[in-house]
Amino acid sequence: MNIDVQIVNAFIDGSQGGNPAGVVVDANALTAAQKLKVARQVGLSETAFVSASDTATIRLEFFTPTRQIAHCGHATVATFSLLRQLGIIDDGRHSKETVDGNRDILVADGMAFMEQRAPTFTSIEMASELGGRILASLGLGNGESLGVGAPCVVNTGNAFLLVPLPDERAVAELSPRLPLVESISDELDLIGYYVFSTDTRVKGRHAGARMFAPRFGIAEEAATGMAAGPLACYLHDRLGVAEREMLIEQGWLMQPPSPSVIRVELELADGKISRLMAGGYARVMSSLSVEL
Incomplete structure (x- = not known):
């Protein structure tokens, strides 16, 4: 089985730099072990996996090359920016379901933002x-x-x-x-x-x-x-x-x-x-x- 992975640089400064994340747009059929295997082969700090959610716009899971983590800012921005560019979502308010609950997302003016809690x-x-x-x-x-x-x-x-x-x-x-x-x-x-x-x-x-x-x-x-x-x-x-x-x-x-x-x-x-x-x-x- 071949899995397509998009490499998206998030938080670019002007037209340069940024932090690359892997994004798998359709991960509904993948197990956690398979997601970790994909993340290891991609070799970036985080790879994000998109699947269907009953409570949010999407379910979003993040894997480093060594383990799953609850949240990742740059991979979230990468994912929602990619979904917007693909026409899967529109500008406006969205949400992501994670292993640590749901978080609000805003897509506007070519940017994507994710919610964080009070410090x-x-x-x-x-x-x-x-x-x-x-x-x-x-x-x-x-x-x-x-x-x-x-x-x-x-x-x-x-x-x-x-x-x-x-x-x-x-x-x-x-x-x-x-x-x-x-x-x-x-x-x-x-x-x-x-x-x-x-x-x-x-x-x-x-x-x-x-x-x-x-x-x-x-x-x-x-x-x-x-x-x-x-x-x-x-x-x-x-x-x-x-x-x-x-x-x-x-x-x-x-x-x-x-x-x-x-x-x-x-x-x-x-x-x-x-x-x-x-x-x-x-x-x-x-x-x-x-x-x-």
């Missing part, structure tokens, strides 16, 4: 034993300066460890010790680390980040919608950034670079973030056939 914050005391191990996992010494704010686990549907650094150079020069990053990610039940500074390549944007998720077979990822959402919440709640719409750069500091930008729109109720929508543009790059 929860768990601060990390850097003088603690855990704080020391986090620094060591990033190749940083105990005396090295972090950026404004303190490291924090933020969860809007998936948990990420956010680590602020002083400037772009500090983020660019990181040499994380991936086995230690994986161990701490396991311990804290994280997708991975999102390391950032408020330096950006394009004026008017809010942060530039790198993402490391070796626990899920991802050494570094070019754009991570499920991490950019927590970062926007951190910038708003912990660093006092007043804007409700934020632009997060990612992928610029990878080798080779893959410039990406994620747009996050915060929704507030009584002064608190009640939910958010994270999204951007996507472009179909290629297709391939995987044999099962």
